[in-house]
Amino acid sequence: MSMDRRQFLKITGVSTILGIGAVAGVNGLSRSPVEASQVEPSPDALKAKRWGFVIDMSKFRTDDDFTRVRHACHSIHNVPDIDNPKVEIKWIWKDTYEHTFPGQESKYMAEEMKDKPFMVLCNHCDNPPCVRVCPTKATFKRSDGIVMMDMHRCIGCRFCMAACPFGARSFNFGDPRPFIKEPNPEFPTRTKGVVEKCTFCYERLAKGLNPACVDASQGGIVFGDLEDPKSEVRRLISKHYTIRRKLELGTEPSVYYIIGGNENA
């Protein structure tokens, strides 16, 4: 199912249409985030001031823990399975501590720690350089903190890929459709020449569902409102020592990692 712009506008309703109209005219000048949604809002929709993830790496013990999560995300979002690391598309994947947190390793650190796999994905940065550089607002930040992509607007300039310091973005170097094994008709497939990445399962939140990775992680990934002091994510952050990627760059990632500790939830 791929929505064209007309359908998309119909579904999002008059208020959003006006919103987008105004946005096209003045948003460049104002700092307010773009309000747009590709799905009909439901009364059960999950809402937050700033969505975030806490990923407890102690809950990821086997390879299967990683592949299950990756598969859950990639299969429902029609992420193609391209077997070439240079042009592959990935929304959530694993990499080692050493490469996820470059500069944090030390030569005296146990090999085990250096090679410890971490789940990585778009950080939905609070101060996202990808949004700053996009010349068409195809990448934009919603008021709930989700850094979104409008794949119908993206011109494929890849400025956002140069700007993202986390390698979170993938570009469709060719038509992705032949590489989707079992397409999910509920979610749009993409065309060649556009950039894509994790979208925090905005379409599931709107229906009142958890992000797919959260459900598949068996407690390893917790999501919630970072602005709500009573949220589960905030409880975990206050209770555990957490780390985030490349803090020195000031992008303010919304993904927190708990390295050790057996306790959670």
Place this chain on the structure above:
Amino acid sequence: MLEKALSGGKGYWAWIFLLLAIIGTGFACYLMQFNYGLGITGMSRDVSWGFYIAQFTFLVGVAASAVMMVIPYYLHDYKTFGRVVILGEFLAIASVIMCMLFIFCDMGQPTRVMNVILHPTPNSVMFWDMLVLSGYLALNLVIGWTTLGADRKELPPPSWVKPFIYLSVPWAVSIHTVTAFLYAGLPGRHLWLTAIMAARFLSSAFAAGPALLILLAMIVRKVSKFDPGKEAIQSLAKIVTYAMCVNVFFLLLEVFTAFYSKIPGEMAPIKYLFVGLEGHTRLVPFMRTASVLAIGGIALLVYPNTRKNESILPFSLIAVFIACWIDKGMGLVVGGFVPNPFERVVEYSPTVPELLITLGVYGIGALALTILYKVAVSVREETEAGDIQEGWHGSGH
């Protein structure tokens, strides 16, 4: 005036058809890319910009360098540049056309190009780059065409174009500054995150641009009766000399900052470019060639006897031009992506179709330049070579 481009000798037409063949090949490859996607290039998720964007960056510099003739001639009344200034302006036009084409070739969804205008986004440097580049193209078209048209009638240029000429000076600086800002404001790309990026861009532009212009002027002199003048060439050569020295100096500043501070992220891309990183050395031979050419070129240019010798000068200029081209057209863009955000080295090399498309764009640029120069030269030949009205200064030789 354009009709002047339609009459020429055998050599002229052979050259035109050669260019058309190159453009045709490039266009065929572009159709392939249009159908398949950017996967036919050597770019990857790690090195997500390659040859196209690098050529774009380099050519913005060549375009901006026209200002090195405009300032002395129009602002300081330096009459010696009376004949080269039009060549500079027309070179700028051809360069900007190529810049725009390279951006277009690099787009994943070229049919959506209008989105940049439909959804103007002032916080994106690319939006500004588009504005300043189109503005610069328009300025040079207006200025070049009007001054040449006036020349033809042996009249001084109309006074209404004067403000445009003055405007073109800061505008030229702006196109390269904004292009530098595409890179210099990105967190986490250490090679690019430097305050002197725009300064480096301008210095290398003012070396490579005038170097190319002298070479072109020498060709024009060979194939036509139009002589830009020995003195003009020598003055331009001095500009090239200073600019190239400053360019190398700026590079050394970067090297000092990285290697005295010993910050790993600062050192890594420079190591990658000049000695290789983790065994990856694809760009090292090129960057070393560029270094040798830069030093050799500077030596020949600084020493007055070799600079003044017009049979040696072309070689010094070619050396400087190639050095700048390798530095900006190959090293700068790729170096910014190495190592990648995960501190892994993924290398890049362009593919054959990618190179042919690049060549095709250069072919279009060369064609535009040939036509413009043909017109300029014919007009000058008409007004009897050597007896040209010197603009609104109104004093002939």
